Amino acid sequence: MDETVNPQGSEGPAPINIEAAFDDYLKRQADPAGSQGDQGQPADGAEAGQPEGDVKPDAPETAEPEEQRVKVKVNGEEREVPLSELVKGYQLESDHRVKASQVAEQRAAAQAQLAQAQQMQSHYAQQLQAYQAQLAQQQPTPPDLQLIQSDPVTFLQQQQAYQVWQQQMQAVQAEQQQLDQQRQTQQLQARQAMLNEQGELLLRAIPEWVDADKAQAGKVALSEYLAAQGYGQDEITQVADHRALVVARKAMLYDQLMSKQAEAAKKVAPLPLPPKAPQRPGAGVAPTDGRTRAVQSLKRSGSVDDAAHVFAAMLGGR
Numbered sequence: 001m002d003e004t005v006n007p008q009g010s011e012g013p014a015p016i017n018i019e020a021a022f023d024d025y026l027k028r029q030a031d032p033a034g035s036q037g038d039q040g041q042p043a044d045g046a047e048a049g050q051p052e053g054d055v056k057p058d059a060p061e062t063a064e065p066e067e068q069r070v071k072v073k074v075n076g077e078e079r080e081v082p083l084s085e086l087v088k089g090y091q092l093e094s095d096h097r098v099k100a101s102q103v104a105e106q107r108a109a110a111q112a113q114l115a116q117a118q119q120m121q122s123h124y125a126q127q128l129q130a131y132q133a134q135l136a137q138q139q140p141t142p143p144d145l146q147l148i149q150s151d152p153v154t155f156l157q158q159q160q161a162y163q164v165w166q167q168q169m170q171a172v173q174a175e176q177q178q179l180d181q182q183r184q185t186q187q188l189q190a191r192q193a194m195l196n197e198q199g200e201l202l203l204r205a206i207p208e209w210v211d212a213d214k215a216q217a218g219k220v221a222l223s224e225y226l227a228a229q230g231y232g233q234d235e236i237t238q239v240a241d242h243r244a245l246v247v248a249r250k251a252m253l254y255d256q257l258m259s260k261q262a263e264a265a266k267k268v269a270p271l272p273l274p275p276k277a278p279q280r281p282g283a284g285v286a287p288t289d290g291r292t293r294a295v296q297s298l299k300r301s302g303s304v305d306d307a308a309h310v311f312a313a314m315l316g317g318r
Helices: 018-030 083-137 152-205 212-228 233-237 242-267 290-301 304-316
Strands: 069-074 077-082
Touching: 077 083, 083 152, 152 242, 212 233, 212 242
Parallel strands: none
Antiparallel strands: 069 077
16 A cells, blocks of 8 residues: 555645555554654654654753852851852952052042142241241331421432332232132142042942932931940041941941840740649649558668568569
């Protein structure tokens, strides 16, 4: 029997060999294990896309491996944290140290420039003071008003000399005032730059303070905590180093944690013991058998007869 079926003619799919397909079906029924052939290929005479016995289920999806955890100590307490968080924290800490080092270098350079400028200003101030002292020693005599009628020429000379001296003295004083203003401006700028720098370092150390509301609330709480520790308001407002603020905040948070734990321990009262069930009279008293009575008699008398009774009770099982 060799028949082929092609319902669609030459334009349809490839014809199926009925006889070969039937033989393949019988083989699969006889040997289901070997019906797939080598490397999972379909049996001879079967076309691709035709059913060939049981279909293997899809392989189950492999679960992602659990992230490795590392033991660390935080405030003396051992904890397990994911390795990724540990790496992230190390990277943030490294970045903080690098930026802090860069800021420190910039601050050192600015301080060096400021020190150089202050040194030049100090030298110039000394020169102005020396010149002012010299002018004070050379102060001319004020013009005599009586010379206006008797010797007007001398009066005009005295007046001109005195006016020149006054102008020179006023110029020196104005220069000193300008120098003092420059010094004050430089000091204010240096302090503001230092505050800005410390503010940036503080935000890197306490990222949640980027939020203005949280930062304000945290600073108020920290100020109240320092005041409770005995610091004056002037001392608190003068704190500018971010490291001191970070350490003070850690101390505040630690004290708050200890306080909460103490309050929680006070709220946990010991559970009352359950009441004892009433017992019938004599329920807790063990019955006295013959051996017990014999031993008690032996303890009271210590006689040989009582001892014999004890042995007899033991041997007799009474």
